Amino acid sequence: MRLRAPHLIWLLILQLGFGCAVQSAPRTYKNPLVPEYGFADPDAIKVGDTYYLYPTYETRYGYDVFTSKDLVNWKPAGRCFDDPRGGVWAPDVFHNKRGDGKFYLYYTDSNTNATSSLELDHKQIGVAIADSPLGPFKDKGILAEEAIDANLFQDDDGKMYLYYVHFDNGFKLSVQRMRDPLTKEGAPVAVIWPTEEWEMRSGWVTEGPFMLKTNGTYYLMFSGSGADTPNYGIGYATSKSPVGPFKKYPGNPIAHRGGNVIGPGHHCVVTGPDGKLWMLYHQKWDDNLNYNRFLALDPLWFDGSGVMHARVSRDTPEPAP
Numbered sequence: 001m002r003l004r005a006p007h008l009i010w011l012l013i014l015q016l017g018f019g020c021a022v023q024s025a026p027r028t029y030k031n032p033l034v035p036e037y038g039f040a041d042p043d044a045i046k047v048g049d050t051y052y053l054y055p056t057y058e059t060r061y062g063y064d065v066f067t068s069k070d071l072v073n074w075k076p077a078g079r080c081f082d083d084p085r086g087g088v089w090a091p092d093v094f095h096n097k098r099g100d101g102k103f104y105l106y107y108t109d110s111n112t113n114a115t116s117s118l119e120l121d122h123k124q125i126g127v128a129i130a131d132s133p134l135g136p137f138k139d140k141g142i143l144a145e146e147a148i149d150a151n152l153f154q155d156d157d158g159k160m161y162l163y164y165v166h167f168d169n170g171f172k173l174s175v176q177r178m179r180d181p182l183t184k185e186g187a188p189v190a191v192i193w194p195t196e197e198w199e200m201r202s203g204w205v206t207e208g209p210f211m212l213k214t215n216g217t218y219y220l221m222f223s224g225s226g227a228d229t230p231n232y233g234i235g236y237a238t239s240k241s242p243v244g245p246f247k248k249y250p251g252n253p254i255a256h257r258g259g260n261v262i263g264p265g266h267h268c269v270v271t272g273p274d275g276k277l278w279m280l281y282h283q284k285w286d287d288n289l290n291y292n293r294f295l296a297l298d299p300l301w302f303d304g305s306g307v308m309h310a311r312v313s314r315d316t317p318e319p320a321p
Helices: 005-022
Strands: 040-047 050-056 062-068 075-082 088-095 103-110 123-130 138-145 147-154 160-167 171-180 189-192 206-214 217-224 233-239 265-271 277-284 293-302 308-310
Touching: 040 277, 040 293, 050 088, 062 088, 075 103, 103 147, 123 147, 138 147, 138 160, 147 206, 160 206, 171 206, 189 217, 189 233, 206 265, 217 265, 233 265
Parallel strands: 040 088, 040 265, 088 147
Antiparallel strands: 040 050, 050 062, 062 075, 088 103, 103 123, 123 138, 147 160, 160 171, 171 189, 206 217, 217 233, 265 277, 277 293, 293 308
16 A cells, blocks of 8 residues: 555654654762662772772661662662771772782771761771672771871872871871881871861861872862861862872862752762763751761763862752763
């Protein structure tokens, strides 16, 4: 049977409509991620095609690990480290891919039941080791006293540096050269401390270091102001050396409160399934003084001049990695 022109037009419309219907909708995410958990201070690594998340979590006396294929949907994978000394927070996990292949957990713990990072007594950084990102991690001892918030960075030449907060008359970000993931080399050097208004708006705080390197420049990211306040935010400083001196970006903070986003901070940076940089961090549920926080995800990028940018969001659908 020959189809007349009107019939051909209607057939084409039907085919186009069906083609649109079978196309998958763009993937999106919306902060908060996994709101049923009270995540904070997240650290994440990728091994194979799986992401492993290590957050500060309400269970205390140890860390749980969570897994994901897409940075958006996270599943619990069990306890990976037990610490009986009084509670742990702000974990950092390093995969020694160029060495023994093992996983190193840098933990912060306390011999008190304090939950505030502004209470400076009995805080220390230790290291534990495991054969798997799922653990179990076995404690190998303390690396720094009166210290919190570790981040191990390995440079292109293989040298290692441990960044952390040292309580030396206040919050000071320090860098410790490392001979290997377990062994210190030389003395630590203070490189960042509170000097800017946004860092001192609600307590004189610089904490939560995270190091990135791109195009020969070292970007030492950090959080400023009190973590229990809505003014918590993220900034960065740059240097041509991993041990400084570092110059703070004048446009700090690059992540801050605004709209319904409250107290964004204490983050890590990972490469997403899309090959782009993504920031996992926490936000506060409300603007009261408390530690009620949730996990969030948003993009991070550099412009043509090497300036770092971040976007933070809450309750709005955003393009997924």
